[in-house]
Every structure is written in C-alpha cells, then in structure tokens.
Amino acid sequence: MDIMLVPTFSCGTACKxxxxxxxxxxxxxxxxxxxxxxxxxxxxxxxxxxxxxxxxNTLDNAEEYLHIMDEYHKRPVVFTTNAKxxxxxxxxxxxxxxxxxxxxxAYEFTTGLNFEEVQANIRAHYDDFKAKVxxxxxxxxxxxxxxGTEQQFGxxxxxxxxxxxxxxxxxxxxxxxxxEDEKQTAPVRVFCENLSNITxxxxxxxxxxxxxxxxxxKDPQTxxxxxxxxxxxxxxxxxxxxLQAEEAKGIYSGACEKCDFNTPIDGKIVYLK
Numbered sequence: 332m333d334i335m336l337v338p339t340f341s342c343g344t345a346c347k348x349x350x351x352x353x354x355x356x357x358x359x360x361x362x363x364x365x366x367x368x369x370x371x372x373x374x375x376x377x378x379x380x381x382x383x384x385x386x387x388n389t390l391d392n393a394e395e396y397l398h399i400m401d402e403y404h405k406r407p408v409v410f411t412t413n414a415k416x417x418x419x420x421x422x423x424x425x426x427x428x429x430x431x432x433x434x435x436x437a438y439e440f441t442t443g444l445n446f447e448e449v450q451a452n453i454r455a456h457y458d459d460f461k462a463k464v465x466x467x468x469x470x471x472x473x474x475x476x477x478x479g480t481e482q483q484f485g486x487x488x489x490x491x492x493x494x495x496x497x498x499x500x501x502x503x504x505x506x507x508x509x510x511e512d513e514k515q516t517a518p519v520r521v522f523c524e525n526l527s528n529i530t531x532x533x534x535x536x537x538x539x540x541x542x543x544x545x546x547x548x549k550d551p552q553t554x555x556x557x558x559x560x561x562x563x564x565x566x567x568x569x570x571x572x573x574l575q576a577e578e579a580k581g582i583y584s585g586a587c588e589k590c591d592f593n594t595p596i597d598g599k600i601v602y603l604k
Contacts, residue, residue, distance in 0.1 A: 332566070334370050335383045335530040335540070338363050338396060343389040343415045345443040348431065348474055351384045356533040360395045366531075366557065371405040373562050378424070379404075382411045383530065393418050414452045415444055420459035425466040428453050432471065433480030433487060441476050450487070457492050467493030485603040500591060500599035520583060523593035526575045529565055531557050537565055539574055540592070 339357040358366070370376050381387070387396045397419045400408060407424035414428045430453070432438025435446040453469065460467035469491050471477065471484050481497055488495045525540035532538060535558035554570035565571070577584070578593065587593060 332375055333378045333380050333528040334376055335380045335525075335528055336366075336370070337382070337384045337530065337532050338387050339385040339390060339533055341389050342384075342386045342413060343444075344413055346413075346431070347441055347476055348472055349384075354384075357390065358533040358535075360392060360399075362535075362558070363396055364399050366535075367399055368403055370562075371403060375562055375566070376406055378407045378409060380409045380411075380528075385533075386412050386415070388412045388414075388416050388418060397421050413442065413444065414449050417452050417456050420456050420463050422463045424464075425468065426460060426464040428467075428469045430469050430471055430484070430488070432477040433482065433484030434477075437477035437480045441474070453491075461492050464493070467491070468496060469493070470496045470498050472498045481603075489604065491604070494602055495604035497601040497603065498599070499601070500596060519595055520578075520581065520593050521595055522578050523587065523590075525592055526571075526578060529557075529562075529571075535559070537568075539571065 340351055340354040341357060342351050367379075370379060381400075387393050390396070393416070398421070400410075400423070401419075401421035404422070408421075409425040409427070410421070410423045411427040411429060414430065420426065430438065430449065431441045432446070438444070438446045438449075469488050471481070473481065484497070485495060523540070528540075530538045530540055535556040536553050537555045537557060537560075539552040539554075552570060552574060554568040555565045557565065560568075574587075578587065583593060591599075
C-alpha cells in the first residue's frame with residue numbers, strides 16, 4: 332500500500348490542469364516529522380509518495396521537511412515537484428520534475444511559471460539527481476493546452492540524466508479549460524489503484540484520492556484522520572471499504588465517474604528516453 336502524502340497545498344503555480352492552488356493549508360514541520368517516522372515504521376506501507384498535490388519545495392522552510400525525509404527513510408520515496416524552486420534534493424527512489432509544455436507558449440499557458448527559469452532550476456540539480464536519485468524523471472502531462480509540443484519536449488530534455496516521459500493519463504481537467512474529448516467519460520473501466528492507497532492531506536484528513544479536490548468536481552470522499560486513527564483503522568474504515576466494494580462491482584460515481592485513473596493505462600505513459 333502506498334501513502335500519498337500531501338504536507339501542503341502550496342504549489343506556487345496556477346496550473347490549468349489542476350485546482351490545488353485554490354486550496355490552503357500546510358502540515359506543521361513537527362507534525363510532519365512525527366508522521367514521517369511513524370509511516371516509515373509501518374510494515375503495511377510499501378512506498379511514500381510525496382506532493383501528489385502541492386509542493387513542499389515552495390515553502391519558505393522547505394529544507395526542514397526535506398532534511399527530515401533525507402535523514403530517516405525505511406521505505407522507497409517518490410517525490411514530485413513543479414521545480415519552481417528546488418532548495419535541496421533528498422535521497423529518494425524517484426524524483427519527478429513536472430514540466431508541462433514543450434514550448435514556452437504551451438508551458439507558460441499551462442502552468443503560469445517562467446519557461447526559462449524552471450528549466451534552469453532543473454538543470455542546476457543534474458549532479459544531485461545522478462548522485463542521490465535512483466530514478467530521476469522529467470515528465471509532461473499532455474492536455475489540449477500543450478498537445479502538439481511533445482516532440483519539442485523530448486528535444487528540450489534530451490540531456491536530462493534520467494527518464495523523459497509523456498503522461499496522457501490525467502484525473503480530470505477543470506471544466507472551464509477542458510476540451511470536449513477531455514470532458515468525455517471513457518467507456519472502459521478497471522479497478523482504481525488509488526482505492527488501494529491512502530491519501531493524507533495537510534490536516535491529517537484521509538481521502539480516497541486527490542482527484543476530486545484537484546478538479547472542478549465537488550465530491551471529496553474523506554474518512555478518518557491519520558493523527559487520530561491507527562493505520563489499521565484507516566485501512567478498514569467503512570467509507571474506504573464501501574468505495575472499494577462499489578468499484579469491484581463496476582459502480583463509479585462522483586469524481587470516479589469522470590476520472591481516468593480507473594481506465595486502462597495502456598498507451599497513456601510514453602517514454603521518450
């Protein structure tokens with residue numbers, strides 16, 4: 332089981348593929364330290380996946396969180412960043428730089444960040460990626476606002492010391508930006524991997540996944556709190572078990588009805604390098 336840990340909603344962007352930037356909240360560093368050690372010691376936890384929403388790199392005291400991660404880790408860690416700021420690269424299993432556009436126009440339209448500055452931030456840490464990260468990646472979430480720039484993206488990052496990939500898998504683009512094909516519900520469904528994991532928000536609240544809150548959908552499926560409940564209690568929470576049982580029967584409602592994380596992944600992840 333993966334723990335999808337969201338210590339902050341701060342991200343420093345205004346991406347059109349997400350609404351995280353509209354939310355607020357950060358887990359205090361002392362609480363993060365205690366939780367980080369606890370989750371690393373839990374035998375049921377297979378991986379810790381950081382920044383599925385938000386980006387602790389954007390916090391003024393980011394290095395406090397990053398050094399906690401670096402100094403105590405018993406589980407593989409997957410860390411994602413938009414690379415607006417990279418104060419320190421910890422030793423992790425995977426470090427994923429999200430760069431959503433192959434041209435200046437597409438990238439800045441999608442993220443609101445500066446094309447040249449973020450490139451420079453990523454390139455400044457090539458040596459860290461080589462020394463500290465088993466699987467460094469730079470990836471682009473493809474949507475209607477940057478589609479057609481995939482080749483330029485590959486050329487832009489041909490010197491990257493790791494994998495370069497395209498991600499055609501998305502949750503659901505916010506309605507006001509989505510093209511007609513992005514609004515459509517896919518006809519083929521599979522059991523969603525997110526239902527097997529636990530997502531933890533900055534206040535400790537647990538949610539089935541990050542998809543609902545990161546889009547225009549208003550259907551959060553919250554249950555329990557990691558600071559109040561044991562991991563066993565959370566794993567067996569009635570809300571979590573109910574949603575798992577519904578999808579096992581082919582019932583998809585709310586955010587799950589429009590999300591594509593419960594559709595086949597074939598062809599949605601393309602490695603250019």
